[in-house]
Amino acid sequence: MLGPFGRVLGAAVAVALAAGCAPGSDDEPAGGKAGAVSTDVAKAGKVTLTVWDQEVQGGQREQIEKLNAGFQAKYPNVRIERVSRSFTDLQKTLRLALSGSDPPDVVQANQGYAAMGQFVKAGMLLKLDGYDRAYRWSARYPKGLLALNSVGGGGRTIGGGDLYGMSLNGEIIGLYYNRDKLARLGLRPPRTWAEFENALGTAKSRGELPIAFGNQEKLPAIQVYGVIQDRLAGKDAVRSLVFGRGGSWTDAPNVQAAQRLADWARRGYLNADANAVKWDDTPVDFAKGRGVFMIGGNWWAADLKAKMGDRAGFMVPPPVREGAPPVTMGGESLPFSITSKSRHPDVAAAYIDYLTSPDAMNVAVATGNLPALKASARPEGALPKDIAAAWEALSAADGITPYLDYATPGLADTFGGPLQALIAGKTTAPKAAAAAQRDYEEFLKKK
Amino acid sequence: MRALPTRGRPPRDRSARGGGGRPPGAPRNVGWLYVAPALAVYAVFLLWPLVRGFWFSLYDWDGLSEGTWAGLSNYAKTLSDPSLRASFGHALVLVVFYAVIPCLIAFVLVAVVSRTRVRGLALFRTVLFLPQVVAMVAVAVAWQWVYSADGPVNGVLRALHRLGLPDWSRGWLGDFSFALPAVGLVGTWVETGLAMTLFLAGVQKIPRELYEAARIDGAGPFREFLAVTLPGLRRELAVALTLTAVAALRNFDLVYVTTKGGPGEATKVPAYEVYNRAFNTGEVGLACAIGVTLAVLVFAVTAGVGRLAEGRGEARP
Numbered sequence: 131m132l133g134p135f136g137r138v139l140g141a142a143v144a145v146a147l148a149a150g151c152a153p154g155s156d157d158e159p160a161g162g163k164a165g166a167v168s169t170d171v172a173k174a175g176k177v178t179l180t181v182w183d184q185e186v187q188g189g190q191r192e193q194i195e196k197l198n199a200g201f202q203a204k205y206p207n208v209r210i211e212r213v214s215r216s217f218t219d220l221q222k223t224l225r226l227a228l229s230g231s232d233p234p235d236v237v238q239a240n241q242g243y244a245a246m247g248q249f250v251k252a253g254m255l256l257k258l259d260g261y262d263r264a265y266r267w268s269a270r271y272p273k274g275l276l277a278l279n280s281v282g283g284g285g286r287t288i289g290g291g292d293l294y295g296m297s298l299n300g301e302i303i304g305l306y307y308n309r310d311k312l313a314r315l316g317l318r319p320p321r322t323w324a325e326f327e328n329a330l331g332t333a334k335s336r337g338e339l340p341i342a343f344g345n346q347e348k349l350p351a352i353q354v355y356g357v358i359q360d361r362l363a364g365k366d367a368v369r370s371l372v373f374g375r376g377g378s379w380t381d382a383p384n385v386q387a388a389q390r391l392a393d394w395a396r397r398g399y400l401n402a403d404a405n406a407v408k409w410d411d412t413p414v415d416f417a418k419g420r421g422v423f424m425i426g427g428n429w430w431a432a433d434l435k436a437k438m439g440d441r442a443g444f445m446v447p448p449p450v451r452e453g454a455p456p457v458t459m460g461g462e463s464l465p466f467s468i469t470s471k472s473r474h475p476d477v478a479a480a481y482i483d484y485l486t487s488p489d490a491m492n493v494a495v496a497t498g499n500l501p502a503l504k505a506s507a508r509p510e511g512a513l514p515k516d517i518a519a520a521w522e523a524l525s526a527a528d529g530i531t532p533y534l535d536y537a538t539p540g541l542a543d544t545f546g547g548p549l550q551a552l553i554a555g556k557t558t559a560p561k562a563a564a565a566a567q568r569d570y571e572e573f574l575k576k577k
Numbered sequence: 578m579r580a581l582p583t584r585g586r587p588p589r590d591r592s593a594r595g596g597g598g599r600p601p602g603a604p605r606n607v608g609w610l611y612v613a614p615a616l617a618v619y620a621v622f623l624l625w626p627l628v629r630g631f632w633f634s635l636y637d638w639d640g641l642s643e644g645t646w647a648g649l650s651n652y653a654k655t656l657s658d659p660s661l662r663a664s665f666g667h668a669l670v671l672v673v674f675y676a677v678i679p680c681l682i683a684f685v686l687v688a689v690v691s692r693t694r695v696r697g698l699a700l701f702r703t704v705l706f707l708p709q710v711v712a713m714v715a716v717a718v719a720w721q722w723v724y725s726a727d728g729p730v731n732g733v734l735r736a737l738h739r740l741g742l743p744d745w746s747r748g749w750l751g752d753f754s755f756a757l758p759a760v761g762l763v764g765t766w767v768e769t770g771l772a773m774t775l776f777l778a779g780v781q782k783i784p785r786e787l788y789e790a791a792r793i794d795g796a797g798p799f800r801e802f803l804a805v806t807l808p809g810l811r812r813e814l815a816v817a818l819t820l821t822a823v824a825a826l827r828n829f830d831l832v833y834v835t836t837k838g839g840p841g842e843a844t845k846v847p848a849y850e851v852y853n854r855a856f857n858t859g860e861v862g863l864a865c866a867i868g869v870t871l872a873v874l875v876f877a878v879t880a881g882v883g884r885l886a887e888g889r890g891e892a893r894p
Contacts, residue, residue, distance in 0.1 A: 152644040153633050153861070222856045225640055248859055252641035285642075346751055348839055403726055405840040406748020540858040547841040554840060556753050 167260040168476045169483075171205045177477050180234040182213045182227065184220040184464060189432045189498035193298070196493050201484045208477055217464075221245060228254045228469060235472040236481060238464040239295065241278055242536035243288060243573075246467070250294055251285025256468040258293045261479040267296060270486065274528060275502060279465040286577055288536060289373035295465025296486050300500045300521045302460035302530070303353050305447045306416065306424040306434065311338060315422070319443060323361050323450045326423075330399045333422040340399040342421025344407030345553065348546025349535065351391070354425045355549060356459040356534045357447050359387040365457045368531040374574055379545075379566040388552060388559035395553040405550050417442075427460075428517045432498045435513045444516040446524060455527040456520070459534070462502050537570060544569035627872075634865035640855065644862065651866035661867065664845040665874070667757055668826050671846065672878070674761025675768050675825030676818050682765070683772035683817070687810075688802045691780045691788075702777060705770035713767075717834035720763045724749040724835075750836050756843045760831060768824065772817040779813035780806060818882045826875050847871040 168174075185194040191214070198210045213234065215223065221240060227233050228249060239246045239255065249255050262268055268276060275297065282291020305326075307319055312329075315336055320326035330340040345351045360368060363383035371377040371384075378384070394400055401407055407415075413430040415421060417437035425447070434442045446456040466485060468478040484490065486502070494501035495509050500517055504525075509518050524530050535542045548562035599605070634651050638644030655661050686705075695701065708716060722728050731746035738744040749759040783805060791801045807814075829848035832838060838845040838853070847867050855864035 152646065153636055153638045225856065225859075229641055244857065244859060248639050248641050252639070254641065346839060347837060403748025403751050406724075406726060406751025543838075543853070543857070547839065550751075550840040551753065554751075554753050556841070 167264050167479070169264050169480060171477055171480045172207060174207065174474065174477050176207050176209075177474050178209045178211055179236065179474060179477055179481060180211045180213065181236040181466075181481070182215070182220065182224065182234045183238045183466070184215055184217045185238075186214050186216050187429070187432075190299070190463075193494055193497040193499050196497065197485055197490055200489075200493075201481055204484070205477075205480070208481075210481070224249075228252075231471070233469045233471050235474055235478045236466055236468055239467050240464050241288065241295075241461065242533070242539075243577075244539035246279075246294060246465075247281055247285050247288050248539075249285075249467075250281040254470055255294050256470045256472065256475055258295070258468065258479070258482075261482075262293050265479070265483045267293075267483070267486065270503065271296075272525060274530060275462050278461050278532065287374065289369070289532065295467035296482050297462035297465045297502055298485055298490065298499075299463040299494055300428070300460070300502045300525075301462060302428050302446070302500075302517070302520055302524065303357055303425065303458055304428065304517070304520055305357075305445050306413075306426060306430070307443045307445070308416070308419070308422055308438075309441050309443050311419070311422045319445055320448045322448050322452045326448050330394070330423070331397075334398055339401065339421045340423060341394070342412050342416040342424040343400040343404045344409050344412035344415070345404045345550060346407060347409045348550055349542050350409050350412070350426075351549035351553060352534050352542065352546050353427075353459060355387055355391050356531070357425055358390050359384060359534075360457045360459060360531050361447070361450050362387045362390070365529065365531050368534075372532045372534060372537045374537070374577070379570055380560070380563045385559050385563045388549070388562050391549065392552050392555075392559055396555065400553065404553055428500050428521075431500075431513050431517055435498070435511055438513075440512040442513050444513055444520060446520045446529070455529055456523050457527075457529040457531060458524065459532070460524065460530045461532060538573040540569055540573070541566065630865045631869050633862055634869050636862045638862045639859040640861040641859070647862055651863045652870065654863060655866050655870050660842050660845065661847075661850060663842060664847050664850050665870075667844060668828070668846050668848075668871075668874075670757055671761050671764060671825040671828055672822050674758070675764035675828070676821035678765045679768040679772045679821055680814065680817055682769050683776050684802075684807075684810075686773050687776040687780055688798065688806060690777065691783075691806060692798060692801075702774060706774050707770065708767040709771050713830040714834055716763065716767060717831045720766075721750065721835050724759055751840050753840055753843050756836055756840060760835060760844050763831060763835075764821075764825060764828065768821040771820060775813045775817045776810055779810045783809035815883055815885075819879050822878050822882060823875055826871065826878065847874075 181198075183194060185191050194212075194214075198212060202208060202210055217240075220238065224237060224239060224245070228237070229252075233254070239249055246255070258267075276293055277290045279295040279297060280291045280293050281288055311333075312318065315329070315332055315338070317329050317332060320329055333340040341354075343350065343354065356368070363371075363381070367377055367381070367383065369375075371379070371381075395404070412424060413426065413434055416424045417434055428444070431442075431444065446458050449456065466482050468475050468482070472478055488503070488506070491501035491503050491505035492507040495505045495507040495518075498509075498514065500514075500521055504522060509515055534545070538544070545562070545566035548557055548565040551557040552559060552562045633644070635647060635649070636644035637647040637651075689695075690698065723730055725731075726746075726748050730749065734746040735744070738746065747755065749755050752759075787805045787809070788801065791805050796804060827848050828846055829852065832844055832846050832849045833852070836844045838849050848871065851864045851868045851871070853864075854860040854867065
């Protein structure tokens, strides 16, 4: 039976061996184009700019559609061809698109090693430092936000280095609360962490679910863990851990944070079957009145405002000591980057400049989003006001810590899995921390 | 029909016309021409990717920048990494749920049907086969709801609890002990119809006389099943086991939609890990090694099933 079939297979193997090249080596060498930077879009002639974004949810879609229309009205010679996909879909397809010979001009590449870091390492994104000088983005954005979109050492370090993208919106993981329920329990929005944990106990004893928490995807537990960790370990320790500058997941405060999460689960402060509840169902349940608190991103605010009106409140998770500077996990929305094979980098840069202009920040407010920079327009409604206030306080105090899953490409799995086990009572806090540390060490060694 | 006599010439020998004086029925080179189109498609879309996949599996490659030669280390990791090893274990558990249990259920159903006349058999068959027709993603979404905290399964269990039984309700797909069996039972539901349809077709070929003879010899239903039905269905069993076992081993969509491999790593399967390593963590070389290992495993299992069910050395027509 190895006759003709074997011969064909053998020939194919021979061809592959003769080709003898490592995968990925046939790509043309790429790198930042050193050519002169031009900010004159009108001079560029008729240009079609292909943009891949993931702004598909209500307010975000409206925001980007308005901005695209505005840019095309400003420069009639430019047509924007927009390809939008959900966040997850974009992450999967972007790898393939970028390694092709004709990638889109502008893409939203997620921060972290798994996306932006690898794309930079492979020379697929354009260094924006020249455009930064021409458009003075550094003067517009705080240093911390620029650092999040920067990559150093040719893709080996994140959180600093050369600028590769610009973000439109701010992101915070904060504490949502149901005002009605708090009032009924005789509680106020907590001012200290101890007061918060007492409130959880009170809610539990009165038959309420203290924290609405769906964790089927593993990532939610990492975010809740991060919020606790920010308080126990402090922002500097968290930052250096995530960016690989020092520290270990098994350091005492990091283990204690995991222990705290386990305690919450054991005491019934979280949904009993949290690992079976979908992340996206969490705000739906919360809006229906299941849960006094909810730890989650500001991206849920638009939906919650529509469903709960002013009954929903939002705050930075309270500090250990009353009055201490605010700190929580967060960052900025996916940055817009220019691909190194783009034929119109100058037009692409002008587009990014337009997206991040002061006018664009007002568009963000008008469409119910949280702009990365303070806008002159003010949001309407209690919840958006809470969120804007939280963002401004955090920006002023430099209180944002990076998402933990930036630390290694696999952390969402290698730590998220053990955290699921921890919540289910199937493992211990030191073991969960050790699992994260194993992955972390292996990744740092490879880097 | 009689062949018309060819005038003045004797009918020519076919093999002589083919040239080369080979015996009749021996393969001729022109045969390649006939299979060429199919072979070309097969080579381009199957053999070439297979070879490339194997080639990639020998490299450390993130899918973007240049890969570095890794030899067999990706295979070593596939076999030694506890989480990857566990995923192959889960796949074998799923084989029980996808292949063994459906075939057993189908046998019982067929045994009943072959002894009695069932009214509305066509409807019964259609309903059982229906899961095969529905896209797996739709099946997964539906079952996710069935298993959800407020889904029908928990609804029934809570009703039983109210009647005095212990409370067995839980988030099935998020439970470390029950997530894998829960996913497996979806497979049982899907594959039973396939096995039964195959067996029903096979059972109709078994001569009635054999059943009559068995009954005259005093065989009960169980004996009759072992002596007549089972041997008569051996080929159908081989087909059913092969199809369902392969479906179990390469199961991706169901796990991707319902659990994403969770909770923890309780429902991770190799096909999901291929995707996860290639697209999420950027370990394309390792993903290819897992894929190749999985292909070898599938090949071994199907070959094993073929030997087991096609008969132990018996010649078959």
